[in-house]
Each structure stands twice: as C-alpha cells, then as structure tokens.
Amino acid sequence: MAAKERAWCVVVPHHPTGARLARHRLADDLADVVPPTLLADLIAVLAELVGNAVRHARPLPGGVVRVAWRLRPSVDGPRIQLRVTDGGASTGPRIRTANPDAADGRGLHIVAGLATRWGVERDGLGQRVWAEFDPAPAPRPDLVPAG
Template sequence: MPQHAQGARTARHRLGAELDGTVPAALLADAEMVAAELLGNAVRHAAPLPGGMIRLTWLLRTGPTAHTVQIRVTDGGAAGPPRMRQVGPDATDGRGLLLVAALATDWGVERDGLGQSVWARLVHPLRHTAAVP
C-alpha cells in the first residue's frame, strides 16, 4: 500500500474483509485495532519501502484450541527501533504500542536489508461446549 493515511486505511479494511466471518468478532476487532496502530506508526515514523510503499501481511492459523492471527507491517525503517512511551493522561498520542502490547499475546521488531517489520500475534481461545449426556 502507499505510505500515507489512505493507504493504511485501505490495508486495514482489506484485513477486516478477509477475516470477517472467519474469526470471532472480538478477535477481528482486536486485529483491526492492532493493524491500525502498526500502520499508523509506519506512516508517521518510518521511511517507506521502495516505491513509497508499506506492506501489511497477516497469517491466520486455526488450531484445535485457538485462532491465532499474526499481523506484520513492513516499512523502510526509522532512525531508531519502535518503543513504547510513557505518556501522561492528557497526551494526545504515544499510546499505539501500549495498545498493541495490551491486545497482542506478543509482538516484536525484525530488521533486514530491506527495512523493518513490526509484528504482533493475537491468540483467541476457541470455546468448546460440553457434550450433554
């Protein structure tokens, strides 16, 4: 996607459309929020990939006990690694990675020759109903 707000919005909507009806609504909402935060950070703080782009990818795994969605945003990198900030109650920004950390099971940053990827893994347990004898 192009590295601007509209490109980030389009990418988030594609994620939502792809996962809608496939994962529980709560997991979908969390995945969309995490994608929005990671994409917003890439637009605001990082250089683009070649061609002025950022990339959003996701992987859905459904196991016997949980749905897992891994979200990855790749950009050209920034001067420093992404980091959580301490913000006051009146701050108007700076909470993005705090939200990601709160919603995701884990998250991290990987750098390679192309740039950097920030990823987050969200796990939603499947609910099983007990068999009635």
C-alpha cells in the same frame, strides 16, 4: 469457526490512507473466519502498526508499506499473525510513557494489550513489526462459578 491455514499480503501507500485501506482489506478477508471481538482487536492493532509506519518510518521503495497476515487453525481457535514492513527509522518502535495530556504515545500500549505478543525484526532493507494473537482458551467447566 473452522479455518484452514491462509496468508495474505497487500501493499498500501505510505500515507494515512494506507491504514484505512489495510483495515478494510483485513476486515473483508477475515470477517467470516474469526470471531467479531477478535476481528475488532486485529483491526485496531493493524491500524496502529500501519499508522506508526506512516508517521515514524521511511517507506519501502515505491512509497509503500507492506502489510501481511497469516491465519493458522488450532483446536482452540485461529492463531493470527500481523506483519507491517516499512523502510525503517532511525530508532525502532518502543513503548513510551505518555503524559495524560499528550495527544499520542499510547499506540504500542494498545498493541501490547490486545496482542498475545509483538516485536520488531530489522534487516538491511527496513523493519518488520509483528503482532501475534493466540486463541483465548475455552472456559473450563470446573472453573465456571455456579449460580
């Protein structure tokens, strides 16, 4: 799917409904631009990042969370970066070891498993958690099993 470089930025409430609003906006903006399997991964990661911002961080001024995504075309397919900016927390996001019976604690494992890479940037106003998705390499004909 051919695409040109594009970027979006939306503000959602620092409330559980913020994750739903962000998911729907992302799906609307990228449904015709990225493959469905990539879109599903993007939606899952964005929901997790916004949900974490709402549960664990302070809001930005105005009681909001800023959500942004950027699409960059490449020969192999689109490269996508998601960013969620909030007012920060006393401790930054980190992958935890969750007990099998725990109701939470697995979200950043999902982010790390679906995204190519992820990280956190802090400044005087808060923190930005980002996740990047590189296109899957095209299958090489010389590596496809015969059959």
